[in-house]
Amino acid sequence: GESVGLxxxxxSVQEGDxxxxxxxxxxxxxxxxxxxxxxxxxxxQFIIDIRSNMxxxxxxxxxxxLNKTVKHLSLQIAATQPGDSAVYFCAECNQAGxxxxxxxxxxxxxxx
Amino acid sequence: NAGVTQTPKFQVLxxxxxxxxxxxxxxxxxxxxxxxxxxxxGLRLIHYSVGAGITDQGEVPNGYNVSxxxxxxxxxxxxxxxxxxxxxxxxASSIGTGTYNxxxxxxxxxxxxx
Numbered sequence: 001g002e003s004v005g006l007x008x009x010x011x012s013v014q015e016g017d018x019x020x021x022x023x024x025x026x027x028x029x030x031x032x033x034x035x036x037x038x039x040x041x042x043x044x045q046f047i048i049d050i051r052s053n054m055x056x057x058x059x060x061x062x063x064x065x066l067n068k069t070v071k072h073l074s075l076q077i078a079a080t081q082p083g084d085s086a087v088y089f090c091a092e093c094n095q096a097g098x099x100x101x102x103x104x105x106x107x108x109x110x111x112x
Numbered sequence: 113n114a115g116v117t118q119t120p121k122f123q124v125l126x127x128x129x130x131x132x133x134x135x136x137x138x139x140x141x142x143x144x145x146x147x148x149x150x151x152x153x154g155l156r157l158i159h160y161s162v163g164a165g166i167t168d169q170g171e172v173p174n175g176y177n178v179s180x181x182x183x184x185x186x187x188x189x190x191x192x193x194x195x196x197x198x199x200x201x202x203x204a205s206s207i208g209t210g211t212y213n214x215x216x217x218x219x220x221x222x223x224x225x226x
Binding site: 009032034041044045046049051089091093095096098099100101102103104 | 214
């Protein structure tokens with residue numbers, strides 16, 4: 001079946017660095033792509049989404065880039081803080097809006 | 113608003129026992145869903161509902177039943193628990209379907225089946 005995956009299971013950065021988390025997807029028909037943050041013992045928390053007709057979208061300290069040519073999605077976090085330490089998942093939404101397909105996640109560790 | 117709430121937070125079952133995981137939302141969302149998360153994995157969709165009285169299967173529906181009698185509640189039933197159902201279960205809701213809408217997740221229920 002179709003799947004969404006992340007390139008690296010872990011990423012360690014220093015406080016203040018910029019972080020880049022990558023994701024490869026396989027379903028070119030997906031209309032939306034979403035990034036979630038999951039802290040230990042909690043449910044996924046929405047960070048940012050991007051529609052397939054966009055290349056870039058910016059939020060507060062975060063930017064999502066979408067490259068449809070190579071089916072690649074990335075999340076950039078500016079000035080990473082210890083509170084950003086968590087597992088980050090990318091997900092794609094089917095066209096009916098009824099299902100999210102998640103990747104396996106990248107654990108971001110921020111040291112001060 | 114309390115958002116999406118789930119009970120219990122933790123549960124231990126023996127193989128063959130049955131139980132119901134509760135999920136409720138107070139945002140008047142039409143769409144609700146259940147996911148399971150196994151260690152080191154992303155979430156996988158079990159069942160979903162696009163409104164009261166309407167349910168459908170997701171990627172991993174076997175061993176689980178759902179019903180949607182009200183807009184607010186979407187319980188997940190395990191009829192005969194198996195060790196393979198040991199997982200963390202998340203309920204989510206969104207305003208509607210037809211296209212993507214932001215999904216809000218509950219805090220999860222950690223289930224262990226012995």
